[in-house]
Amino acid sequence: MKDATISLPLAGSHLKSSSRRRAISDVTVAPPAVIQAMQLTVVVFLIASWEILARLGILDPFFWSMPSTIALRTWTFLVTGELAGDILFTSQATILGFILGTCLGGAIGLSFWWSHAYAKVVEPYLVTLQALPKIALAPILILALGIGLLSKVAIAIMLTVTVTAIAAYGGVKSVDQDLQKMLYSLGANRWQVFSKVVVPWSMPWIFSSLRINIGLALTGAIVGEYISSRRGLGRMIVNASMLFDMESIWVAVFTLCIMAMLMYWFVAVIEARLQAGVGASTR
Amino acid sequence: MLEIRDLSKTFVVAQGGIVQALTPTTLEFPEGRFTSIIGPSGCGKSTLFNLIAGLSSPTTGVILIDGEDVTAQAGIVSYMLQKDLLLPWRSILGNVILGMEVSGIPKSQSVPKAMDLMQRYGLGDFAHCRPTQLSGGMRQRAALIRTLLYDRDVVLLDEPFGALDAQTRVTMQAWLLRVWQEMNKTILFVTHDIDEAIFLSDRIVVMSARPGRVKTVLEVALPRPRDRHVFTDREFVRLKGYLLDLLAEESPDTEDIQPAMMTASA
Numbered sequence: 274m275k276d277a278t279i280s281l282p283l284a285g286s287h288l289k290s291s292s293r294r295r296a297i298s299d300v301t302v303a304p305p306a307v308i309q310a311m312q313l314t315v316v317v318f319l320i321a322s323w324e325i326l327a328r329l330g331i332l333d334p335f336f337w338s339m340p341s342t343i344a345l346r347t348w349t350f351l352v353t354g355e356l357a358g359d360i361l362f363t364s365q366a367t368i369l370g371f372i373l374g375t376c377l378g379g380a381i382g383l384s385f386w387w388s389h390a391y392a393k394v395v396e397p398y399l400v401t402l403q404a405l406p407k408i409a410l411a412p413i414l415i416l417a418l419g420i421g422l423l424s425k426v427a428i429a430i431m432l433t434v435t436v437t438a439i440a441a442y443g444g445v446k447s448v449d450q451d452l453q454k455m456l457y458s459l460g461a462n463r464w465q466v467f468s469k470v471v472v473p474w475s476m477p478w479i480f481s482s483l484r485i486n487i488g489l490a491l492t493g494a495i496v497g498e499y500i501s502s503r504r505g506l507g508r509m510i511v512n513a514s515m516l517f518d519m520e521s522i523w524v525a526v527f528t529l530c531i532m533a534m535l536m537y538w539f540v541a542v543i544e545a546r547l548q549a550g551v552g553a554s555t556r
Numbered sequence: 557m558l559e560i561r562d563l564s565k566t567f568v569v570a571q572g573g574i575v576q577a578l579t580p581t582t583l584e585f586p587e588g589r590f591t592s593i594i595g596p597s598g599c600g601k602s603t604l605f606n607l608i609a610g611l612s613s614p615t616t617g618v619i620l621i622d623g624e625d626v627t628a629q630a631g632i633v634s635y636m637l638q639k640d641l642l643l644p645w646r647s648i649l650g651n652v653i654l655g656m657e658v659s660g661i662p663k664s665q666s667v668p669k670a671m672d673l674m675q676r677y678g679l680g681d682f683a684h685c686r687p688t689q690l691s692g693g694m695r696q697r698a699a700l701i702r703t704l705l706y707d708r709d710v711v712l713l714d715e716p717f718g719a720l721d722a723q724t725r726v727t728m729q730a731w732l733l734r735v736w737q738e739m740n741k742t743i744l745f746v747t748h749d750i751d752e753a754i755f756l757s758d759r760i761v762v763m764s765a766r767p768g769r770v771k772t773v774l775e776v777a778l779p780r781p782r783d784r785h786v787f788t789d790r791e792f793v794r795l796k797g798y799l800l801d802l803l804a805e806e807s808p809d810t811e812d813i814q815p816a817m818m819t820a821s822a
Contacts, residue, residue, distance in 0.1 A: 324801070325731060412597070449641070452641050454611060455637060458609050458633075458635035458653060459631065459659075460631020460655070461631075461658040473643070
C-alpha cells in the first residue's frame with residue numbers, strides 16, 4: 274500500500290511528460306482569423322497577377338481585360354444605375370423561380386405518399402425529367418411565354434422542381450412505418466398521419482435541395498436571358514459580347530459571382546434555421 | 557371486457573403459398589386484469605396485437621369489447637410498440653398529447669392533463685425536452701404515458717421493455733405495476749421474458765408457433781402488490797420452471813425459421 278502511494282506521483286509525472294508529444298492523428302485546427310486572412314491573400318494574389326500579366330501583355334488585355342479597368346467600368350455602371358436594374362431583374366427571376374420550383378417540387382414529392390400506384394407510375398418520368406438537359410427546352414418556354422420575366426421564372430422552376438420532388442420523395446419513402454402505425458393506432462386518419470408524420474419527417478430532405486436549387490434557379494434565369502430578354506445580367510453579357518466589350522462581360526460575371534455567393538449564403542442560413550426548427554419546434 | 561372469438565389470420569405469400577399466422581383463437585380478457593402473452597417468434601403474438609388494435613383485418617372471427625363488435629377498427633384500444641416511436645421534432649409534452657391531439661381535444665385540456673400525469677409518473681421535469689435528450693427508460697415512460705393519455709380501457713403493450721438493459725427493465729416493471737394499479741386498465745402485455753411475465757401478470761397466455769396458436773393459459777396466484785421479493789417466492793419458481801418446460805418444447809433450434817408454409821389447396 275505504501276509502495277503504491279509512493280509510485281503514484283511518479284506515474285503521474287511520467288504521463289504528463291509523454292502527453293506533450295502529439296499523436297499523428299491529432300487534428301490541428303487553425304484559428305478562423307488565420308483562415309480568413311489566407312483566403313483573402315488568395316484573392317489579392319489572383320487579382321494582382323491578372324493585372325500584372327495583362328499590363329505586361331502576357332494576357333491579351335483585349336480578351337481578358339484587366340482588374341483596374343473592370344473596376345472603373347463597375348463604378349460607372351453603379352453611378353448610372355444601369356447595373357441595379359439588371360441585378361433586380363435577374364434576382365427577381367431567380368428568387369421567384371427558386372421559391373415556386375421548390376414549393377411545387379416539395380408538393381409533388383410529398384404527394385407520392387398518398388398512393389403507391391401513383392408514385393410508381395410517375396417515378397420513371399420524374400427520373401427521366403431529372404436526367405434530361407432541361408435547358409434544351411428553354412427556347413420553347415421563351416416562345417410560349419414571351420421574353421419578359423415570366424419565361425425566366427418558368428425556366429428556373431423547370432430546373433429546380435425535379436430536384437426537390439425527388440428529394441421529397443426520398444423523404445416520403447424513408448418514413449418509419451412504425452411511426453405511421455403508431456399514429457393509426459391512436460385513431461388518426463390518413464390526413465393526420467400525413468401532416469403530423471410524413472411532412473415533418475420529409476422536411477430535412479426538402480431542405481437539403483435548397484442549396485442546389487438556388488444555383489440552378491440562377492442558371493435558369495441567366496440562360497433565359499441569353500436566349501431572349503430586354504434586361505438582366507445574362508442579357509448584359511450577350512450584348513457586350515457582340516460588341517467585344519470585355520469589361521462589361523466581366524462586370525456582369527463578377528456581379529453574378531457576388532449574387533450567387535449572397536444567395537447561397539442566405540439559403541444556407543435559412544436551411545440551418547429550418548433544420549434546427551424541425552429538430553426544435555416545441556409543438 | 558375484451559373478447560376475441562375464432563380470430564384467425566392467414567397471409568398469402570409469393571407463389572400462391574399461405575402462412576397461417578394465427579389459427580382460430582378464442583380468448584377473454586376480463587376488465588382490469590393484466591395478461592401476458594409469451595411464446596417463440598412466429599407464434600402470432602404480433603399478429604394478434606395488430607388484429608386487436610384494428611391495424612389489420614382478421615381472416616375469420618370477431619373482436620368484441622363489452623359485447624360490441626370492434627373488428628378491424630383502429631383507435632379502439634391503446635397500443636404501444638417495442639420502439640418508443642417518439643416524434644423527434646416534438647417535445648416530450650408534444651409527443652404525449654399526440655393521441656388527444658388526433659382526437660381533436662384542444663391543447664387547453666390536453667396539456668394540463670398530460671402535465672399532471674407526467675408529474676405523477678416521474679417525467680414532469682422532462683416535459684420540454686427533446687426525445688433524444690432522454691434515456692431509453694425515460695423514453696419508454698413517455699411512450700407509455702402517451703398510450704395511457706389516449707384514454708382507452710384496453711392497453712396493448714408489445715414488448716415495451718425489450719430494448720432496455722436489465723437494471724432499467726426491473727425499475728420499469730415496478731413502475732408499470734404502479735401505473736396499472738392506479739389507472740385500472742385491462743393490459744395485454746407481449747414479452748419474451750418469463751420473469752417479467754410472471755412478475756407482472758394475473759394470467760399468462762402461452763402461445764406456440766407454426767401455426768400460431770394458444771397452447772395454454774395459466775393463472776399467476778401471487779399476491780399483490782408485488783415487489784422484488786416475488787422473484788424468490790416458491791410459487792414464482794414453480795411457475796417459472798413450468799413455463800421454461802413449456803417453451804423448451806417449442807424446439808429452440810428452429811425458433812428463427814420462418815412460420816410454416818402450406819400450399820394453398822383451395
